[in-house]
Amino acid sequence: xxxxxxxxxxxxxxxxxxxxxxxxxxxxxxxxxxxxxxxxxxxxxxxxxxxxxxxxxxxxxxxxxxxxxxxxxxxxxxxxxxxxxxxxxxxxxxxxxxxxxxxxxxxxxxxxxxxxxxxxxxxxxxxxxxxxxxxxxxxxxxxxxxxxxxxxxxxxxxxxxxxxxxxxxxxxxxxxxxxxxxxxxxxxxxxxxxxxxxxxxxxxxxxxxxxxxxxxxxxxxxxxxxxxxxxxxxxxxxxxxxxxxxxxxxxxxxxxxxxxxxxxxxxxxxxxxxxxxxxxxxxxxx
Amino acid sequence: xxxxxxxxxxxxxxxxxxxxxxxxxxxxxxxxxxxxxxxxxxxxxxxxxxxxxxxxxxxxxxxxxxxxxxxxxxxxxxxxxxxxxxxxxxxxxxxxxxxxxxxxxxxxxxxxxxxxxxxxxxxxxxxxxxxxxxxxxxxxxxxxxxxxxxxxxxxxxxxxxxxxxxxxxxxxxxxxxxxxxxxxxxxxxxxxxxxxxxxxxxxxxxxxxxxxxxxxxxxxxxxxxxxxxxxxxxxxxxxxxxxxxxxxxxxxxxxxxxxxxxxxxxxxxxxxxxxxxxxxxxxxxxxxxxxxxxxxxxxxxxxxxxxxxxxxxxxxxxxxxxxxxxxxxxxxxxxxxxxxxxxxxxxxxxxxxxxxxxxxxxxxxxxxxxxxxxxxxxxxxxxxxxxxxxxxxxxxxxxxxxxxxxxxxxxxxxxxxx
Numbered sequence: 001x002x003x004x005x006x007x008x009x010x011x012x013x014x015x016x017x018x019x020x021x022x023x024x025x026x027x028x029x030x031x032x033x034x035x036x037x038x039x040x041x042x043x044x045x046x047x048x049x050x051x052x053x054x055x056x057x058x059x060x061x062x063x064x065x066x067x068x069x070x071x072x073x074x075x076x077x078x079x080x081x082x083x084x085x086x087x088x089x090x091x092x093x094x095x096x097x098x099x100x101x102x103x104x105x106x107x108x109x110x111x112x113x114x115x116x117x118x119x120x121x122x123x124x125x126x127x128x129x130x131x132x133x134x135x136x137x138x139x140x141x142x143x144x145x146x147x148x149x150x151x152x153x154x155x156x157x158x159x160x161x162x163x164x165x166x167x168x169x170x171x172x173x174x175x176x177x178x179x180x181x182x183x184x185x186x187x188x189x190x191x192x193x194x195x196x197x198x199x200x201x202x203x204x205x206x207x208x209x210x211x212x213x214x215x216x217x218x219x220x221x222x223x224x225x226x227x228x229x230x231x232x233x234x235x236x237x238x239x240x241x242x243x244x245x246x247x248x249x250x251x252x253x254x255x256x257x258x259x260x261x262x263x264x265x266x267x268x269x270x271x272x273x274x275x276x277x278x279x280x281x282x283x284x285x286x
Numbered sequence: 287x288x289x290x291x292x293x294x295x296x297x298x299x300x301x302x303x304x305x306x307x308x309x310x311x312x313x314x315x316x317x318x319x320x321x322x323x324x325x326x327x328x329x330x331x332x333x334x335x336x337x338x339x340x341x342x343x344x345x346x347x348x349x350x351x352x353x354x355x356x357x358x359x360x361x362x363x364x365x366x367x368x369x370x371x372x373x374x375x376x377x378x379x380x381x382x383x384x385x386x387x388x389x390x391x392x393x394x395x396x397x398x399x400x401x402x403x404x405x406x407x408x409x410x411x412x413x414x415x416x417x418x419x420x421x422x423x424x425x426x427x428x429x430x431x432x433x434x435x436x437x438x439x440x441x442x443x444x445x446x447x448x449x450x451x452x453x454x455x456x457x458x459x460x461x462x463x464x465x466x467x468x469x470x471x472x473x474x475x476x477x478x479x480x481x482x483x484x485x486x487x488x489x490x491x492x493x494x495x496x497x498x499x500x501x502x503x504x505x506x507x508x509x510x511x512x513x514x515x516x517x518x519x520x521x522x523x524x525x526x527x528x529x530x531x532x533x534x535x536x537x538x539x540x541x542x543x544x545x546x547x548x549x550x551x552x553x554x555x556x557x558x559x560x561x562x563x564x565x566x567x568x569x570x571x572x573x574x575x576x577x578x579x580x581x582x583x584x585x586x587x588x589x590x591x592x593x594x595x596x597x598x599x600x601x602x603x604x605x606x607x608x609x610x611x612x613x614x615x616x617x618x619x620x621x622x623x624x625x626x627x628x629x630x631x632x633x634x635x636x637x638x639x640x641x642x643x644x645x646x647x648x649x650x651x652x653x654x655x656x657x658x659x660x661x662x663x664x665x666x667x668x669x670x671x672x673x674x675x676x677x678x679x680x681x682x683x684x685x686x687x688x689x690x691x692x693x694x695x696x697x698x699x700x701x702x703x704x
Contacts, residue, residue, distance in 0.1 A: 022327050025324060025327045025328065025331075026327060026328075026331040028318065029313055029318055029327075029328050029331055029332065030331070032313070032316050032318055033309055033312060033313060033316070033318075033332070035309070038335075040337060070518065082496050082499075082500065083494070083496070083499075086499070086500065086503060086510060087510070089508070090508055090509075090510055176301075179335035179336070180303055180305060180306065180335070182335070183331045183332055184330075184331055184332075184334060184335045184336070185331050186337035186340060
């Protein structure tokens with residue numbers, strides 16, 4: 001397990017996160033009711049970013065658990081480093097006391113969140129990836145805010161109840177009892193007004209006109225029939241960043257539909273890309 | 287407080303939990319809910335756990351809390367969107383979803399002016415009816431100019447609904463896209479197929495087995511002995527059989543096609559076969575059903591753990607299914623009826639399901655109801671919807687798949703006396 005400090009710092013801060021009022025309310029409800037907040041929504045609509053934004057906003061450290069498909073719940077809580085202990089007992093050249101198992105217990109992400117001195121934001125990212133056993137095992141832990149380390153018969157209780165954000169990519173419904181312990185919100189795809197605000201937050205220096213043209217083009221491209229993976233906010237932001245950085249980019253051409261550059265940034269599947277290119281080309285001929 | 291609302295949600299089939307209701311009371315006590323807008327958001331986030339139910343929630347909310355500002359909200363709503371709605375509707379009035387056939391016919395005959403008038407009339411009518419409030423749920427979506435019907439595919443996102451009344455937001459029906467009865471989209475098929483997994487230890491030996499390592503090390507008196515296990519690998523094998531012949535399958539082609547594309551991308555070991563109407567002694571690997579015939583007898587020799595998915599409408603004449611020479615376009619000598627082949631498949635591959643693109647409610651009444659019934663006795667059949675696919679996947683992964691019905695005894699020979 002890596003330290004939480006080693007998390008990739010690829011978010012651009014709470015300043016660039018546009019919170020809609022509904023979502024803000026839901027976040028507050030979850031915090032006040034002390035329930036985990038379960039977020040669902042299309043990929044790229046800012047589920048993960050929200051946790052970063054909350055952490056920044058409330059000035060709390062963020063601990064991220066990136067759930068993997070093969071993950072066991074215990075791994076998220078703690079790890080008993082048997083191998084090191086075995087090694088120490090065999091060669092005896094470490095300063096650790098081999099007879100004290102506690103020296104070989106490493107806290108997992110949830111364990112770190114529980115034992116942290118200050119209140120933290122705990123993000124369980126893409127919980128749907130793991131099987132339902134994982135979710136069921138976490139239920140009691142998140143409910144009681146404590147877990148047992150069986151090896152040393154010790155109970156770890158959360159010092160300060162963390163704010164828990166759980167994201168799911170809507171791949172499958174989570175188990176019923178798990179849902180019963182969460183506050184739920186579905187992040188809908190933003191409409192054009194909202195999107196303008198989001199773009200403004202990400203590109204404060206971008207001329208309104210350019211943003212407007214790009215957003216309009218983006219929503220039109222999203223409408224193309226038969227697209228399997230529709231581009232989301234994330235793709236739009238990348239697209240605009242790339243276009244703005246491109247010296248050949250002419251707003252007028254995008255506006256009049258003469259060309260739509262860098263479509264590969266919006267459409268990640270080759271079929272989708274072909275289709276989008278064809279549609280744009282057909283639009284030009286008209 | 288709000289018990290009526292809670293029970294109404296329950297009555298309309300949203301699985302709301304009493305504990306969540308108590309939590310909602312807690313939120314009220316905490317002072318988190320100061321107005322109806324707050325209540326709309328908080329109650330939804332606490333009570334409703336899936337976006338599938340958001341649309342229903344919106345409708346029930348609008349219905350329940352149609353307070354003093356409902357009329358006003360609606361007047362506004364209509365005023366605001368009227369141009370947009372009109373433009374959308376005029377583009378293609380006949381094909382607007384939710385029209386009855388008669389209405390469609392009538393619309394075809396109208397000229398643009400008449401269309402416009404019709405639209406406005408319906409709009410007035412609609413406003414009147416909406417004032418009644420109560421019938422809104424019942425009629426939503428049916429009328430060509432009704433609210434629900436108006437945004438059939440388009441999920442209107444309210445963005446920041448702060449300045450608008452909660453009822454109005456609810457009436458937006460922003461979540462219509464996600465409701466359960468919605469169309470089967472590629473994503474949804476993907477979700478359903480996601481559950482098909484069969485993990486087995488087959489990969490390289492690169493996972494440390496701690497228990498065994500300790501045991502072995504102790505056994506060797508402290509000399510460390512590392513024991514590695516093979517990695518878990520998804521070893522699921524799938525065979526997909528698709529009925530791609532005949533007019534009866536034509537309406538379902540796009541849906542079936544996306545099912546296939548997804549199956550191909552999701553599973554490593556998946557093989558596709560094509561047949562016409564029913565499976566006989568030969569199926570084909572090419573969609574043309576010409577170049578690459580494969581003998582069923584060979585297929586039956588594959589691993590019995592293989593999952594078999596048959597996609598077809600199961601609608602054919604009883605002769606094609608029951609008679610030993612039932613194949614309508616394969617010339618060779620048949621000795622086994624289609625039904626027996628299906629039975630054999632199910633016997634060999636215990637995990638076999640039939641996915642029928644025809645909605646389940648039509649199975650008993652459609653052209654093919656007789657053969658559908660016969661096939662269902664042998665192979666569990668599911669409709670091609672989210673629910674159906676989930677059921678099919680469950681059956682495919684179940685430890686105790688349903689056995690086929692016993693072979694019907696051959697009819698005793700009764701010479702025709704007349």
